[in-house]
Amino acid sequence: LRAMGVEFKEHFHLKMITGWGQSMTPTIKHGDPLLVDVSIKEFVGDGIYFFSYQGFQYIKRLQMKGKDKFKMISDNRKHKAEDIFIDETYIQARVLLVWNANLV
Template sequence: MIITTIGCMVGAMKTIGSRIAAARERKGINQSALSRLVGVKPQSVQAWEADRNTPRPKRLSLIAAALDVSVSALVDGIEVETNSSYQASLAGQAKEARRAAYLKDGEILIQKYELASMVKEEMPTDYVDLVSDLTVGIRQLDGLGIKYSDPTNLSIITAWDQSMASTIHDKDFVLIDRGINQYAGDGVYLIAWAGYLLIRRLQLAGTDKLELVADSPTHKSRVVPAGKIVVHARALLVWKAGKL
């Protein structure tokens, strides 16, 4: 078996935490992204990489799969080249482990979407996080008639500005499906256009064209080439925030 380049890099590190950090950097993701992949908070990843805490074996397997290395690369610093069938099996195990981390006792853990670390566009100047994680009953969620790609793709964001009023208001909580990354029929999406991060209603406006609809009458709708729009997620549900 052949020692791989990534294995050599990871193996050069002396601790599990430093090997996780090296593999993560090699993968090109930040701590927040890794935390989402393995179903923990960013503080847990920080603690692992600082060697303040060591992930348990089950979690370590999930970390290894997320970073495309073997457990032995993280524990012993040795990584071997593996065949495609093994890699496919590892990916399958990682998916099931992620599901187990999110789905417990008939409930689903919906984590905050780390907008600042997950998108390339400039953040809205008035964006404020008001929610962290939510635990919701799966039966109750499905009872609302919501269709989503996979439970592990659900996240929560805090809406900003009034451009989507009266559908979505500033500081409302919006449930999004990160598994939908292209136009999938008329609906509300988290998108990027012209360098801006927006929540907009998308409607088909002709061949390879989409209309960006701001539900507020004070904002103008625009028809733009579909290829100019980056879809980050589809909005599924809004929780209204109102003072009593």
């Protein structure tokens, strides 16, 4: 993984989850396995995170917007970006790698 450019501190913090839905297409397609680092529980910079917000689970891009909000961004242009409150956002992990393959 490190040879592929995936950065992490400890291998035991790495877990696999499954992407769902179409909101992150084309980056993450429905059913794609995702390698995440569960030791990352806070925003550490722009990226794709697995988090909960107002009782729902999301896999989305997060960016800072001011000091009390994140901008929640979907890669699928059919889904508009939303502003969400930092104090209501519970980061579970950061997505490090989309493990997708194309049949040939």
